[in-house]
Amino acid sequence: MDKVDFYGRLTSQEKEEFERKVHVFLLNVRIRGIQTDVSHEDKILIAAGAVIPVFRFSSWNYAGLKEVQLYPDKFQIPESDQMAHGLVGWGAMEGIVMLSKKAVHHGFHDNTDNKNVVIHEFIHILDKQDGKIDGVMGNAMNDVDLMPWLHIINIKMNEIDFGTSTIRDYGAANRAEFLAVVSEFFFENPERLKSEHPGLYNALDSFYGEK
Numbered sequence: 001m002d003k004v005d006f007y008g009r010l011t012s013q014e015k016e017e018f019e020r021k022v023h024v025f026l027l028n029v030r031i032r033g034i035q036t037d038v039s040h041e042d043k044i045l046i047a048a049g050a051v052i053p054v055f056r057f058s059s060w061n062y063a064g065l066k067e068v069q070l071y072p073d074k075f076q077i078p079e080s081d082q083m084a085h086g087l088v089g090w091g092a093m094e095g096i097v098m099l100s101k102k103a104v105h106h107g108f109h110d111n112t113d114n115k116n117v118v119i120h121e122f123i124h125i126l127d128k129q130d131g132k133i134d135g136v137m138g139n140a141m142n143d144v145d146l147m148p149w150l151h152i153i154n155i156k157m158n159e160i161d162f163g164t165s166t167i168r169d170y171g172a173a174n175r176a177e178f179l180a181v182v183s184e185f186f187f188e189n190p191e192r193l194k195s196e197h198p199g200l201y202n203a204l205d206s207f208y209g210e211k
């Protein structure tokens, strides 16, 4: 767990709680290697990335998640000729998350780039709980939160388009990617996000905070 910065910032009591949630995740979700073996460290990093976004929720389980498939490196997106480092399955692949082992380790190794593929994909799963991957989490954002959130998204996506943002470009792809990208930033470098994007930080802090 020493590679997980988020864990390193927790109190000793919270660390125990985090370890318990990682354990429960691993009891419930199978991690299967595709043309690669799955090490203990692979499992811990994937479970940690799954637990981080929901750690402050009083109760949470990734209902409907059947399996994580771990590939050695980039893999082909089903029914496409494109490659990806991470993907939430749909259709016949519903309930399956695909991850590249290389990207999983890179995500936890470099905590300065605000990139973490495991957190990214699990944010998409959270986003999907209300039926749509659209950058709005129906269950974590109530109606009161929604209008200012959509307003923040528009402003921040425009800043990326104008090239004046410290949020990486992929965040401007669409609202769902915006949510995933800024959430990676939030969980990897909360202090930096707070100083550079205080309004966005406050919005994310209320979504992912204690409920």
Ligand SMILES: [Zn+2]
Pocket: 120, 124, 176, 177, 180
């Ligand atoms: Zn994405």
